[in-house]
Amino acid sequence: xxxxxxxxREFGSGGRELARRLAEGLxxxxxxxxxxxxxxxxxxxxxxxxxxxxxxASLSKxxxxxxxxxxxxxxxxxxxxxxxxLTQTNIIKEMAERSDCVIVxxxxxxxxxxxxxxKIFVYASLESRLxxxxxxxxxxxxxxxxxxxxxxxxxxxxxxxxxxxxxxxxWGDRRNYDLLINTSFRDIKSIIPPxxxxxxxxxxxxxxxx
Amino acid sequence: xxxxxxxxREFGSGGRELARRLAEGLxxxxxxxxxxxxxxxxxxxxxxxxxxxxxxASLSKxxxxxxxxxxxxxxxxxxxxxxxxLTQTNIIKEMAERSDCVIVxxxxxxxxxxxxxxKIFVYASLESRLxxxxxxxxxxxxxxxxxxxxxxxxxxxxxxxxxxxxxxxxWGDRRNYDLLINTSFRDIKSIIPPxxxxxxxxxxxxxxxx
Numbered sequence: 001x002x003x004x005x006x007x008x009r010e011f012g013s014g015g016r017e018l019a020r021r022l023a024e025g026l027x028x029x030x031x032x033x034x035x036x037x038x039x040x041x042x043x044x045x046x047x048x049x050x051x052x053x054x055x056x057a058s059l060s061k062x063x064x065x066x067x068x069x070x071x072x073x074x075x076x077x078x079x080x081x082x083x084x085x086l087t088q089t090n091i092i093k094e095m096a097e098r099s100d101c102v103i104v105x106x107x108x109x110x111x112x113x114x115x116x117x118x119k120i121f122v123y124a125s126l127e128s129r130l131x132x133x134x135x136x137x138x139x140x141x142x143x144x145x146x147x148x149x150x151x152x153x154x155x156x157x158x159x160x161x162x163x164x165x166x167x168x169x170x171w172g173d174r175r176n177y178d179l180l181i182n183t184s185f186r187d188i189k190s191i192i193p194p195x196x197x198x199x200x201x202x203x204x205x206x207x208x209x210x
Numbered sequence: 211x212x213x214x215x216x217x218x219r220e221f222g223s224g225g226r227e228l229a230r231r232l233a234e235g236l237x238x239x240x241x242x243x244x245x246x247x248x249x250x251x252x253x254x255x256x257x258x259x260x261x262x263x264x265x266x267a268s269l270s271k272x273x274x275x276x277x278x279x280x281x282x283x284x285x286x287x288x289x290x291x292x293x294x295x296l297t298q299t300n301i302i303k304e305m306a307e308r309s310d311c312v313i314v315x316x317x318x319x320x321x322x323x324x325x326x327x328x329k330i331f332v333y334a335s336l337e338s339r340l341x342x343x344x345x346x347x348x349x350x351x352x353x354x355x356x357x358x359x360x361x362x363x364x365x366x367x368x369x370x371x372x373x374x375x376x377x378x379x380x381w382g383d384r385r386n387y388d389l390l391i392n393t394s395f396r397d398i399k400s401i402i403p404p405x406x407x408x409x410x411x412x413x414x415x416x417x418x419x420x
Contacts, residue, residue, distance in 0.1 A: 123384055174333055174382065180390035190411040198404035202396070 003028060003100040003203065004117040006108040008172065011155040012129030012136075014188045015122035018181075018195075019104045025192050026199070028100035035095075035106065039087045045080075053084050054106075056158075085166075105159075109176060110167040118202055121177045126152065128184035178202070213238060213310040213413065214327040216319040218382065221365040222339030222346075224398045225332035228391075228405075229314045235402050236409070239311035241302075249297045255290075263294050264316075266368075295376075315369075319386060320377040328412055329387040336362065338394035388412070 003026065009015020016032070023030030036054070040047040089111050095101055096115050103112075109119040124132070129152055133140055140148050163171035174180055179198070181191060213236065219225020226242070233240030246264070250257040299321050305311055306325050313322075319329040334342070339362055343350050350358050373381035384390055389408070391401060 121384075172384065174331075174384060174390050174392070177390075178392045180384050180387075182384070182388045186412075191408070194404045194408035194411055197407050198401070201400040201404055 003199065004096045004112060004115050005102045005120065005199070006112060006117045007102060007104050007120045007122060008109065008177070009105065009122040010124060010129065010172070011152050011159070012133045013122045013124040014132055014183045014186075016104055017188045018122055018183070018191060019102045021188060021192050022195060023102040025196050026100070026102075028102060029095070030102050030104075031092075031095050032104055035088060035091055035103075038091050039084055042087050042091075043083060045084070050084055053081050054088070107163060107166050110169070118199060119177045119179075121172055121174075121180045122183055123172060123180065124182060124184040131185070213409065214306045214322060214325050215312045215330065215409070216322060216327045217312060217314050217330045217332060218319065218387070219315065219332040220334060220339065220382070221362050221369070222343045223332045223334040224342055224393045224396075226314055227398045228332055228393070228401060229312045231398060231402050232405060233312040235406050236310070236312075239305070239309055241305050241311055241313050245298060245301055245305075245313075245316065248301050249294055252297050252301075253293060255294070260294055263291055264298070317373060317376050320379070328409060329389075331382055331384075331387045331390045332393055333382060333390065334392060334394040341395070 005019075005022065005026075005028075007015055007019040007022075009018075019032075020030050036047055036050050039045075039050045043050070088106060092103060092106060092108055092111050093115075095103065096112050096117070109117060126149060130145060130148055133148055133152065140151065143151065160171040163169065167176075169176050172180075181195075183191070215229075215232065215236075217225055217229040217232075219228075229242075230240050246257055246260050249255075249260045253260070298316060302313060302316060302318055302321050303325075305313065306322050306327070319327060336359060340355060340358055343358055343362065350361065353361065370381040373379065377386075379386050382390075391405075393401065
């Protein structure tokens with residue numbers, strides 16, 4: 001039995017924590033920073049630059065072609081982005097082939113559609129996400145609530161725009177997922193045992209035996 | 211601890227079976243036909259007529275007012291509908307107050323919002339819903355696949371339209387639910403144990419102690 005699980009998530013919903021704990025609970029790989037490191041290695045670019053391209057994704061139309069890249073010498077920045085996304089796509093597929101794993105974001109459910117992953121989307125109310133961001137750490141402590149809300153909405157908007165450009169689908173649309181979990185004011189830990197139970201039951205239907 | 215669970219569902223997604231099995235598993239009430247019977251009793255209308263009004267709901271704007279009804283002697287059909295919906299609203303609230311229960315459809319998550327229910331939405335691919343309708347029984351056996359698909363889409367469209375008119379929200383929009391479950395080609399029975407586990411964990415957060 002193989003288990004490839006993709007987790008889309010709204011910013012501040014606890015999706016990353018859920019992904020990490022789920023991978024731990026299932027005893028399978030959790031891929032996050034490793035993807036960025038591997039892209040940096042293969043493209044010979046700085047991790048920071050790769051990060052900034054991935055994070056600032058703002059391509060409304062993204063002519064991704066798998067297996068080859070269009071080179072346009074007049075637009076090296078476009079080429080560079082194209083190359084980073086293509087490399088990311090290849091790495092994600094290699095990871096899914098190599099072993100059971102949980103992959104967060106990165107349109108992984110779209111990239112891995114031929115692998116029949118279990119597709120989860122994690123979301124929460126703005127109020128809850130604000131609270132979770134505050135508790136998470138010092139990164140946003142200098143922001144007022146209004147500024148932090150603006151940041152949360154901005155990141156979601158960028159993710160939705162990129163998702164639309166990359167996949168043609170609406171980000172967070174239930175049609176693209178097997179399960180959507182509202183984590184508003186919930187302890188993420190409490191979701192893991194029933195989720196593992198659900199995945200084990202799903203496996204009987206979703207995942208083919210090796 | 212109180213448990214009120216509402217289940218919205220696409221036609222043919224197995225939502226009703228899920229609701230019934232869930233109530234059984236939790237050992238709590240499952241309300242479905244009992245609501246129609248009670249409306250018929252209170253309004254002194256035939257069950258069949260109540261059914262047809264509830265099923266053919268096509269009000270795009272529905273000026274529901276809780277506690278009183280507008281009487282317009284010029285439009286007795288409108289009055290009758292208004293009265294049926296108002297009675298249903300009251301009955302659903304009474305049921306939620308009386309004991310733990312699972313209620314399917316009927317915009318119950320909206321009607322019961324002050325009761326902080328656990329809100330579930332059940333959906334599936336058209337292909338899976340077609341298959342489930344075929345397996346379910348003889349009701350649609352005379353329809354071709356094309357006709358049955360048209361029926362499925364038509365019922366969903368009506369539900370969405372009524373939901374919008376009644377609640378102001380989009381039917382099936384994740385924001386209005388705690389959990390959305392894709393039942394495509396899944397055995398509904400296999401979803402119940404993890405769901406009960408999830409609900410028991412949720413209860414620690416969602417439901418107040420008595």
